[in-house]
Amino acid sequence: MDASLAVLARGITKCFGDVVALDGVDLDVTRGRIHGLVGPNGAGKTTLLGLLLGLAAADGGTLEILGVPVGRALSAVEGVAGFVDGPGLYPSLTARQNLAALLSLRGRDATTAGVGEVLAEVGLRDVADDRVRGFSLGMRQRLGLAAALLTRPRLLVLDEPSNGLDPSGKRHVHRVLKRLAADGTGVVLSSHRMDDVEALCSEVTILTTGRVVFSGPIAELSSQKRELEYRLITSDPGAARRLAAGADGVRVVEDGGTRYGDEVLVVRASVPALDRLVSRVVRSDIAIRELAPVVPPLEAAFLALTEQQEQQEQQERTEQLEQLEAGR
């Protein structure tokens, strides 16, 4: 196994009865990187993360975690931490007591092992002595992350870590994950929030119905050639619209309505064509107040790839039906 990889999975399959949850999945997670796992509901994300945590065994394929070949035994490889379906916590204990209990289960002394530090790191210092029973979903998620941090993981596996987080909680979690990656930990997380994935991850795997439809650097998904719709707010909407209408490679899409009283122009263009338009707008002494993709590049790529896969599956089903009918 390449020493730079925290996870090397090849041809992983996993079925639950008739349901094929994972169908030949390959996954590389690099140490020191944050890898996003995205896909529609039921795509197999949690199942795959559960395999990495040793909560279930694959039916087929090969899996190596931190250089250790994973067999059929249900246990986490040393150095792996994280959770799926929310962290396991004791509701009647405080946040601090939960972490102390975790440490004593591992035979370590809670007072010297940095409980206070990890609680501060995830932004829970002020509620360290409150019972977990009263914690919100976001607070529980952060406590679960603190518990994982205590084990100093070399691979961190998180299912929907942003669930229920307020902006401050999200900032803490993002900071912690980036710090871990900078220290060399491989992080793999699933998320339905494309903005989170874009903000955090350098690599992404897109799963649909148990199959990988894309895996690689996130930058590859926002190819310069891909045309996207952009929202443009300027100090002179009429003049900006005229410039856009006359620009090569730019199409004015629709009346974008207004935002905080400013008229919004929506254009469809590739990045180079958009760059040329922006230069012309600025040279015409028009101020740009806002410029953003209507649908962010990762989400646009995600929708395009998953729709393509759905169409392909629909076509396969139609062909099977036609063959069945022809054979009657």
Ligand SMILES: Nc1ncnc2c1ncn2[C@@H]1O[C@H](COP(=O)(O)OP(=O)(O)OP(=O)(O)O)[C@@H](O)[C@H]1O
């Ligand atoms: N324990 C189980 N028993 C039966 N079927 C299961 C089980 N776990 C998962 N499945 C099925 O396997 C498929 C993949 O489920 P999984 O939870 O991995 O998807 P997911 O991508 O995490 O979905 P979501 O985004 O909704 O959390 C689904 O069809 C699901 O119904």
